[in-house]
Amino acid sequence: MPLSELNSVIREIENSELFVKCFKENKIIRYQRFDNSDTFISYLKYDESALIDNQPPEIDSLLENNKKTIEYIRKIGQDNFKKYFLIPEEYLSEDRVAFACGIPVAYVRDINNLVNDMAVLDEFHSISSLNVNDINYTKVASIDRDGDGFKISYYLNSLARGRYLINYEMFEEHIAGKCINDDEVGKIRSLFKKLEMINVCKQTLHSVLINLIHKQSAYIDSGNFKDLLPLSQKELALQLGINPAALSRATKCRTIDLPCGREVTLKSLFPNPRKFRMAVLKKVLQSENNLISDRVIQSKLSGKYGVNISRRTVANMRKELKIPAGGAR
Incomplete structure:
Protein backbone atom coordinates (compact mmCIF):
# COMPACT_ATOMS: atom_id res chain seq x y z
CA MET A 1 0.00 0.00 0.00
CA PRO A 57 2.21 28.75 1.44
CA GLU A 58 -0.23 26.92 3.74
CA ILE A 59 2.57 26.25 6.24
CA ASP A 60 3.83 29.83 6.08
CA SER A 61 0.30 31.04 6.72
CA LEU A 62 -0.12 28.70 9.70
CA LEU A 63 3.12 29.95 11.22
CA GLU A 64 2.23 33.55 10.65
CA ASN A 65 -1.13 33.08 12.36
CA ASN A 66 0.25 31.05 15.27
CA LYS A 67 3.31 32.99 16.39
CA LYS A 68 2.19 33.05 20.01
CA THR A 69 1.46 29.33 19.95
CA ILE A 70 4.95 28.67 18.59
CA GLU A 71 6.38 30.70 21.47
CA TYR A 72 4.63 28.35 23.90
CA ILE A 73 5.97 25.35 21.99
CA ARG A 74 9.46 26.72 22.51
CA LYS A 75 8.66 27.37 26.16
CA ILE A 76 7.61 23.79 26.94
CA GLY A 77 10.65 22.39 25.11
CA GLN A 78 11.05 19.94 22.28
CA ASP A 79 10.83 16.81 24.46
CA ASN A 80 7.51 17.83 26.01
CA PHE A 81 6.20 18.95 22.64
CA LYS A 82 6.81 15.49 21.19
CA LYS A 83 5.72 13.61 24.32
CA TYR A 84 2.39 15.35 24.87
CA PHE A 85 1.41 16.63 21.43
CA LEU A 86 3.15 14.99 18.48
CA ILE A 87 3.70 11.37 19.45
CA PRO A 88 1.88 10.76 22.76
CA GLU A 89 1.75 7.12 23.83
CA GLU A 90 -1.61 7.47 25.52
CA TYR A 91 -4.42 9.96 25.85
CA LEU A 92 -4.13 12.59 28.58
CA SER A 93 -6.73 15.24 29.33
CA GLU A 94 -5.97 18.84 28.46
CA ASP A 95 -5.79 19.65 32.18
CA ARG A 96 -3.12 17.01 32.78
CA VAL A 97 -1.10 18.12 29.77
CA ALA A 98 -1.34 21.76 30.88
CA PHE A 99 -0.12 20.81 34.36
CA ALA A 100 2.75 18.69 33.03
CA CYS A 101 3.91 21.43 30.65
CA GLY A 102 3.23 24.37 32.97
CA ILE A 103 1.02 26.27 30.54
CA PRO A 104 -2.65 27.36 30.51
CA VAL A 105 -5.23 24.90 29.19
CA ALA A 106 -6.12 27.40 26.46
CA TYR A 107 -2.62 27.07 25.00
CA VAL A 108 -2.83 23.29 25.11
CA ARG A 109 -5.86 23.61 22.84
CA ASP A 110 -4.03 26.06 20.56
CA ILE A 111 -1.02 23.74 20.24
CA ASN A 112 -3.27 20.76 19.56
CA ASN A 113 -5.09 22.73 16.87
CA LEU A 114 -1.79 23.71 15.24
CA VAL A 115 -0.57 20.11 15.32
CA ASN A 116 -3.83 18.92 13.75
CA ASP A 117 -3.60 21.56 11.03
CA MET A 118 0.01 20.64 10.32
CA ALA A 119 -0.84 16.93 10.20
CA VAL A 120 -2.89 17.56 7.08
CA ASN A 272 24.00 -6.52 -6.94
CA PRO A 273 26.47 -8.93 -5.28
CA ARG A 274 28.43 -9.61 -8.48
CA LYS A 275 28.78 -5.94 -9.39
CA PHE A 276 29.83 -5.26 -5.83
CA ARG A 277 32.54 -7.94 -5.92
CA MET A 278 33.86 -6.56 -9.19
CA ALA A 279 33.97 -3.02 -7.81
CA VAL A 280 35.77 -4.13 -4.64
CA LEU A 281 38.27 -6.22 -6.61
CA LYS A 282 39.06 -3.22 -8.79
CA LYS A 283 39.44 -1.08 -5.68
CA VAL A 284 41.88 -3.56 -4.11
CA LEU A 285 43.99 -3.79 -7.25
CA GLN A 286 44.11 -0.01 -7.71
CA SER A 287 45.19 0.52 -4.09
CA GLU A 288 48.10 -1.92 -4.31
CA ASN A 289 51.43 -0.52 -5.41
CA ASN A 290 53.15 -3.91 -5.18
CA LEU A 291 52.30 -6.88 -7.34
CA ILE A 292 50.09 -9.30 -5.44
CA SER A 293 48.91 -12.77 -6.25
CA ASP A 294 45.32 -13.89 -6.64
CA ARG A 295 45.61 -15.70 -3.30
CA VAL A 296 46.60 -12.46 -1.53
CA ILE A 297 43.76 -10.65 -3.30
CA GLN A 298 41.38 -13.36 -2.10
CA SER A 299 42.60 -12.88 1.47
CA LYS A 300 42.20 -9.10 1.30
CA LEU A 301 38.69 -9.36 -0.13
CA SER A 302 37.68 -11.66 2.71
CA GLY A 303 39.43 -9.85 5.55
CA LYS A 304 38.66 -6.24 4.67
CA TYR A 305 35.38 -6.41 2.77
CA GLY A 306 33.78 -9.67 3.87
CA VAL A 307 33.76 -10.95 0.28
CA ASN A 308 34.39 -14.69 0.40
CA ILE A 309 35.13 -16.08 -3.05
CA SER A 310 37.50 -18.72 -4.41
CA ARG A 311 40.91 -17.95 -5.89
CA ARG A 312 39.64 -19.20 -9.26
CA THR A 313 36.75 -16.71 -9.09
CA VAL A 314 39.25 -13.95 -8.30
CA ALA A 315 41.28 -14.94 -11.37
CA ASN A 316 38.20 -15.01 -13.62
CA MET A 317 36.99 -11.61 -12.39
CA ARG A 318 40.48 -10.16 -12.79
CA LYS A 319 40.61 -11.41 -16.37
CA GLU A 320 37.18 -9.90 -16.99
CA LEU A 321 38.60 -6.56 -15.84
CA LYS A 322 41.51 -7.16 -18.27
CA ILE A 323 44.06 -6.96 -15.50
CA PRO A 324 47.03 -9.36 -15.84
CA ALA A 325 48.07 -11.78 -13.09
CA GLY A 326 50.45 -10.57 -10.40
CA GLY A 327 53.50 -12.19 -11.96
CA ALA A 328 52.74 -10.60 -15.34
CA ARG A 329 52.01 -7.07 -14.13
Whole structure:
Protein backbone atom coordinates (compact mmCIF):
# COMPACT_ATOMS: atom_id res chain seq x y z
CA MET A 1 0.00 0.00 0.00
CA PRO A 2 1.44 3.45 -0.92
CA LEU A 3 2.36 5.54 2.13
CA SER A 4 -0.05 8.30 1.15
CA GLU A 5 -2.88 5.77 1.07
CA LEU A 6 -1.79 4.21 4.37
CA ASN A 7 -1.61 7.65 5.96
CA SER A 8 -5.13 8.46 4.75
CA VAL A 9 -6.48 5.18 6.14
CA ILE A 10 -4.82 5.84 9.50
CA ARG A 11 -6.15 9.39 9.63
CA GLU A 12 -9.67 8.22 8.80
CA ILE A 13 -9.55 5.50 11.47
CA GLU A 14 -8.09 7.74 14.17
CA ASN A 15 -10.72 10.41 13.52
CA SER A 16 -13.56 7.90 13.83
CA GLU A 17 -15.80 7.99 16.92
CA LEU A 18 -15.04 4.36 17.66
CA PHE A 19 -11.26 4.86 17.77
CA VAL A 20 -11.62 8.04 19.84
CA LYS A 21 -13.78 6.15 22.33
CA CYS A 22 -11.29 3.27 22.61
CA PHE A 23 -8.30 5.62 22.83
CA LYS A 24 -9.61 8.45 24.98
CA GLU A 25 -12.52 7.07 27.00
CA ASN A 26 -11.88 3.37 27.51
CA LYS A 27 -8.11 3.58 26.98
CA ILE A 28 -8.06 0.18 25.37
CA ILE A 29 -5.72 1.47 22.67
CA ARG A 30 -2.41 3.27 23.07
CA TYR A 31 0.72 3.83 20.99
CA GLN A 32 4.18 2.32 21.35
CA ARG A 33 7.01 3.97 19.47
CA PHE A 34 9.53 1.85 17.62
CA ASP A 35 13.11 1.67 18.89
CA ASN A 36 15.52 4.23 17.44
CA SER A 37 12.71 6.27 15.92
CA ASP A 38 11.62 9.88 16.08
CA THR A 39 9.43 12.31 14.22
CA PHE A 40 11.12 14.55 11.69
CA ILE A 41 8.21 16.97 11.55
CA SER A 42 8.75 17.84 15.20
CA TYR A 43 11.90 19.70 14.31
CA LEU A 44 10.10 21.68 11.65
CA LYS A 45 7.25 22.60 13.92
CA TYR A 46 9.54 23.39 16.80
CA ASP A 47 12.00 25.55 14.89
CA GLU A 48 10.18 28.28 13.01
CA SER A 49 13.25 29.22 10.97
CA ALA A 50 13.35 25.69 9.55
CA LEU A 51 9.88 26.20 8.16
CA ILE A 52 10.62 29.28 6.12
CA ASP A 53 12.44 27.80 3.11
CA ASN A 54 10.86 25.55 0.52
CA GLN A 55 7.54 25.28 2.31
CA PRO A 56 4.07 25.49 0.77
CA PRO A 57 2.21 28.75 1.44
CA GLU A 58 -0.23 26.92 3.74
CA ILE A 59 2.57 26.25 6.24
CA ASP A 60 3.83 29.83 6.08
CA SER A 61 0.30 31.04 6.72
CA LEU A 62 -0.12 28.70 9.70
CA LEU A 63 3.12 29.95 11.22
CA GLU A 64 2.23 33.55 10.65
CA ASN A 65 -1.13 33.08 12.36
CA ASN A 66 0.25 31.05 15.27
CA LYS A 67 3.31 32.99 16.39
CA LYS A 68 2.19 33.05 20.01
CA THR A 69 1.46 29.33 19.95
CA ILE A 70 4.95 28.67 18.59
CA GLU A 71 6.38 30.70 21.47
CA TYR A 72 4.63 28.35 23.90
CA ILE A 73 5.97 25.35 21.99
CA ARG A 74 9.46 26.72 22.51
CA LYS A 75 8.66 27.37 26.16
CA ILE A 76 7.61 23.79 26.94
CA GLY A 77 10.65 22.39 25.11
CA GLN A 78 11.05 19.94 22.28
CA ASP A 79 10.83 16.81 24.46
CA ASN A 80 7.51 17.83 26.01
CA PHE A 81 6.20 18.95 22.64
CA LYS A 82 6.81 15.49 21.19
CA LYS A 83 5.72 13.61 24.32
CA TYR A 84 2.39 15.35 24.87
CA PHE A 85 1.41 16.63 21.43
CA LEU A 86 3.15 14.99 18.48
CA ILE A 87 3.70 11.37 19.45
CA PRO A 88 1.88 10.76 22.76
CA GLU A 89 1.75 7.12 23.83
CA GLU A 90 -1.61 7.47 25.52
CA TYR A 91 -4.42 9.96 25.85
CA LEU A 92 -4.13 12.59 28.58
CA SER A 93 -6.73 15.24 29.33
CA GLU A 94 -5.97 18.84 28.46
CA ASP A 95 -5.79 19.65 32.18
CA ARG A 96 -3.12 17.01 32.78
CA VAL A 97 -1.10 18.12 29.77
CA ALA A 98 -1.34 21.76 30.88
CA PHE A 99 -0.12 20.81 34.36
CA ALA A 100 2.75 18.69 33.03
CA CYS A 101 3.91 21.43 30.65
CA GLY A 102 3.23 24.37 32.97
CA ILE A 103 1.02 26.27 30.54
CA PRO A 104 -2.65 27.36 30.51
CA VAL A 105 -5.23 24.90 29.19
CA ALA A 106 -6.12 27.40 26.46
CA TYR A 107 -2.62 27.07 25.00
CA VAL A 108 -2.83 23.29 25.11
CA ARG A 109 -5.86 23.61 22.84
CA ASP A 110 -4.03 26.06 20.56
CA ILE A 111 -1.02 23.74 20.24
CA ASN A 112 -3.27 20.76 19.56
CA ASN A 113 -5.09 22.73 16.87
CA LEU A 114 -1.79 23.71 15.24
CA VAL A 115 -0.57 20.11 15.32
CA ASN A 116 -3.83 18.92 13.75
CA ASP A 117 -3.60 21.56 11.03
CA MET A 118 0.01 20.64 10.32
CA ALA A 119 -0.84 16.93 10.20
CA VAL A 120 -2.89 17.56 7.08
CA LEU A 121 0.29 18.89 5.45
CA ASP A 122 2.57 16.10 6.73
CA GLU A 123 2.74 14.48 3.32
CA PHE A 124 4.44 17.57 1.85
CA HIS A 125 7.63 16.57 3.64
CA SER A 126 7.49 13.04 2.22
CA ILE A 127 7.51 14.24 -1.39
CA SER A 128 10.58 12.84 -3.14
CA SER A 129 12.93 14.85 -5.31
CA LEU A 130 13.77 11.71 -7.30
CA ASN A 131 11.99 11.09 -10.55
CA VAL A 132 13.45 8.02 -12.20
CA ASN A 133 11.71 6.56 -15.24
CA ASP A 134 8.48 8.38 -14.33
CA ILE A 135 8.28 6.52 -11.00
CA ASN A 136 6.70 8.50 -8.17
CA TYR A 137 8.82 7.96 -5.07
CA THR A 138 7.83 8.71 -1.49
CA LYS A 139 10.32 9.78 1.18
CA VAL A 140 9.86 7.67 4.30
CA ALA A 141 12.31 9.18 6.75
CA SER A 142 15.50 11.05 7.42
CA ILE A 143 18.32 8.93 8.84
CA ASP A 144 19.99 11.12 11.46
CA ARG A 145 23.12 10.60 13.52
CA ASP A 146 22.35 9.79 17.14
CA GLY A 147 25.42 9.41 19.33
CA ASP A 148 27.46 6.55 17.92
CA GLY A 149 24.58 5.29 15.81
CA PHE A 150 21.57 6.46 13.84
CA LYS A 151 17.89 7.06 14.39
CA ILE A 152 14.98 7.03 11.97
CA SER A 153 13.10 10.33 11.87
CA TYR A 154 9.83 9.60 10.10
CA TYR A 155 8.29 12.29 7.93
CA LEU A 156 4.77 11.12 8.73
CA ASN A 157 3.60 11.38 12.32
CA SER A 158 1.37 8.38 11.72
CA LEU A 159 4.56 6.30 11.33
CA ALA A 160 6.47 8.06 14.11
CA ARG A 161 3.79 7.13 16.66
CA GLY A 162 4.71 3.50 16.15
CA ARG A 163 2.44 0.51 16.63
CA TYR A 164 -0.98 0.29 18.26
CA LEU A 165 -1.06 -1.58 21.56
CA ILE A 166 -4.49 -3.13 22.10
CA ASN A 167 -5.43 -4.25 25.60
CA TYR A 168 -7.66 -7.20 24.75
CA GLU A 169 -8.04 -8.16 28.41
CA MET A 170 -9.37 -4.71 29.29
CA PHE A 171 -11.68 -4.91 26.28
CA GLU A 172 -13.23 -8.13 27.59
CA GLU A 173 -13.57 -6.57 31.05
CA HIS A 174 -15.41 -3.60 29.55
CA ILE A 175 -17.76 -5.99 27.75
CA ALA A 176 -18.43 -7.91 30.98
CA GLY A 177 -18.99 -4.67 32.88
CA LYS A 178 -21.38 -3.35 30.23
CA CYS A 179 -19.09 -0.36 29.60
CA ILE A 180 -19.36 -1.10 25.89
CA ASN A 181 -22.71 -1.44 24.14
CA ASP A 182 -23.49 -4.82 22.63
CA ASP A 183 -23.91 -3.31 19.18
CA GLU A 184 -20.40 -1.81 19.40
CA VAL A 185 -18.57 -5.03 20.26
CA GLY A 186 -18.48 -6.36 16.69
CA LYS A 187 -17.47 -2.97 15.30
CA ILE A 188 -14.63 -2.66 17.81
CA ARG A 189 -13.36 -6.16 16.98
CA SER A 190 -13.36 -5.14 13.32
CA LEU A 191 -11.45 -1.97 14.25
CA PHE A 192 -8.84 -4.05 16.09
CA LYS A 193 -8.29 -6.20 12.98
CA LYS A 194 -7.66 -3.10 10.89
CA LEU A 195 -5.21 -1.75 13.48
CA GLU A 196 -3.34 -5.07 13.59
CA MET A 197 -3.03 -4.99 9.79
CA ILE A 198 -1.64 -1.46 9.98
CA ASN A 199 0.77 -2.67 12.68
CA VAL A 200 2.11 -5.30 10.27
CA CYS A 201 2.74 -2.66 7.60
CA LYS A 202 4.47 -0.33 10.05
CA GLN A 203 6.51 -3.06 11.72
CA THR A 204 7.70 -4.49 8.42
CA LEU A 205 8.86 -1.09 7.18
CA HIS A 206 10.61 -0.25 10.44
CA SER A 207 12.35 -3.63 10.64
CA VAL A 208 13.59 -3.25 7.08
CA LEU A 209 14.95 0.24 7.80
CA ILE A 210 16.64 -0.80 11.05
CA ASN A 211 18.36 -3.76 9.39
CA LEU A 212 19.39 -1.76 6.32
CA ILE A 213 20.94 0.87 8.58
CA HIS A 214 22.83 -1.82 10.48
CA LYS A 215 24.07 -3.55 7.33
CA GLN A 216 24.92 -0.40 5.37
CA SER A 217 26.05 1.77 8.30
CA ALA A 218 29.39 2.64 6.66
CA TYR A 219 27.66 3.89 3.52
CA ILE A 220 24.96 5.76 5.45
CA ASP A 221 27.67 7.46 7.51
CA SER A 222 29.89 8.43 4.57
CA GLY A 223 27.44 8.71 1.69
CA ASN A 224 30.15 7.08 -0.45
CA PHE A 225 28.75 4.42 -2.78
CA LYS A 226 32.01 2.47 -2.47
CA ASP A 227 31.06 1.71 1.13
CA LEU A 228 27.94 -0.23 0.11
CA LEU A 229 28.01 -3.91 1.05
CA PRO A 230 26.39 -6.65 -1.02
CA LEU A 231 22.89 -7.49 0.14
CA SER A 232 19.95 -9.16 -1.57
CA GLN A 233 16.30 -8.69 -0.72
CA LYS A 234 15.97 -12.45 -0.39
CA GLU A 235 18.79 -12.51 2.17
CA LEU A 236 17.24 -9.74 4.28
CA ALA A 237 13.76 -11.27 4.05
CA LEU A 238 15.15 -14.56 5.34
CA GLN A 239 16.91 -12.74 8.17
CA LEU A 240 13.70 -10.92 9.16
CA GLY A 241 11.56 -14.02 8.77
CA ILE A 242 9.17 -12.38 6.33
CA ASN A 243 7.99 -13.16 2.82
CA PRO A 244 10.29 -11.65 0.14
CA ALA A 245 7.18 -10.19 -1.51
CA ALA A 246 6.36 -8.31 1.72
CA LEU A 247 9.88 -6.89 1.82
CA SER A 248 9.61 -5.87 -1.82
CA ARG A 249 6.37 -4.01 -1.10
CA ALA A 250 7.95 -2.28 1.91
CA THR A 251 10.82 -0.92 -0.20
CA LYS A 252 9.07 -0.27 -3.51
CA CYS A 253 9.15 3.39 -4.63
CA ARG A 254 10.36 4.54 -1.21
CA THR A 255 13.38 6.64 -0.32
CA ILE A 256 15.29 7.98 2.68
CA ASP A 257 17.46 11.02 3.32
CA LEU A 258 21.01 10.23 4.42
CA PRO A 259 22.84 12.31 7.06
CA CYS A 260 24.81 13.94 4.22
CA GLY A 261 21.52 15.23 2.79
CA ARG A 262 21.39 12.93 -0.23
CA GLU A 263 18.11 11.18 -0.98
CA VAL A 264 18.46 7.54 -2.03
CA THR A 265 16.00 4.79 -2.88
CA LEU A 266 15.66 1.86 -0.50
CA LYS A 267 16.25 -0.43 -3.48
CA SER A 268 19.71 1.12 -3.96
CA LEU A 269 20.73 -0.29 -0.57
CA PHE A 270 20.55 -3.76 -2.11
CA PRO A 271 23.53 -3.66 -4.50
CA ASN A 272 24.00 -6.52 -6.94
CA PRO A 273 26.47 -8.93 -5.28
CA ARG A 274 28.43 -9.61 -8.48
CA LYS A 275 28.78 -5.94 -9.39
CA PHE A 276 29.83 -5.26 -5.83
CA ARG A 277 32.54 -7.94 -5.92
CA MET A 278 33.86 -6.56 -9.19
CA ALA A 279 33.97 -3.02 -7.81
CA VAL A 280 35.77 -4.13 -4.64
CA LEU A 281 38.27 -6.22 -6.61
CA LYS A 282 39.06 -3.22 -8.79
CA LYS A 283 39.44 -1.08 -5.68
CA VAL A 284 41.88 -3.56 -4.11
CA LEU A 285 43.99 -3.79 -7.25
CA GLN A 286 44.11 -0.01 -7.71
CA SER A 287 45.19 0.52 -4.09
CA GLU A 288 48.10 -1.92 -4.31
CA ASN A 289 51.43 -0.52 -5.41
CA ASN A 290 53.15 -3.91 -5.18
CA LEU A 291 52.30 -6.88 -7.34
CA ILE A 292 50.09 -9.30 -5.44
CA SER A 293 48.91 -12.77 -6.25
CA ASP A 294 45.32 -13.89 -6.64
CA ARG A 295 45.61 -15.70 -3.30
CA VAL A 296 46.60 -12.46 -1.53
CA ILE A 297 43.76 -10.65 -3.30
CA GLN A 298 41.38 -13.36 -2.10
CA SER A 299 42.60 -12.88 1.47
CA LYS A 300 42.20 -9.10 1.30
CA LEU A 301 38.69 -9.36 -0.13
CA SER A 302 37.68 -11.66 2.71
CA GLY A 303 39.43 -9.85 5.55
CA LYS A 304 38.66 -6.24 4.67
CA TYR A 305 35.38 -6.41 2.77
CA GLY A 306 33.78 -9.67 3.87
CA VAL A 307 33.76 -10.95 0.28
CA ASN A 308 34.39 -14.69 0.40
CA ILE A 309 35.13 -16.08 -3.05
CA SER A 310 37.50 -18.72 -4.41
CA ARG A 311 40.91 -17.95 -5.89
CA ARG A 312 39.64 -19.20 -9.26
CA THR A 313 36.75 -16.71 -9.09
CA VAL A 314 39.25 -13.95 -8.30
CA ALA A 315 41.28 -14.94 -11.37
CA ASN A 316 38.20 -15.01 -13.62
CA MET A 317 36.99 -11.61 -12.39
CA ARG A 318 40.48 -10.16 -12.79
CA LYS A 319 40.61 -11.41 -16.37
CA GLU A 320 37.18 -9.90 -16.99
CA LEU A 321 38.60 -6.56 -15.84
CA LYS A 322 41.51 -7.16 -18.27
CA ILE A 323 44.06 -6.96 -15.50
CA PRO A 324 47.03 -9.36 -15.84
CA ALA A 325 48.07 -11.78 -13.09
CA GLY A 326 50.45 -10.57 -10.40
CA GLY A 327 53.50 -12.19 -11.96
CA ALA A 328 52.74 -10.60 -15.34
CA ARG A 329 52.01 -7.07 -14.13
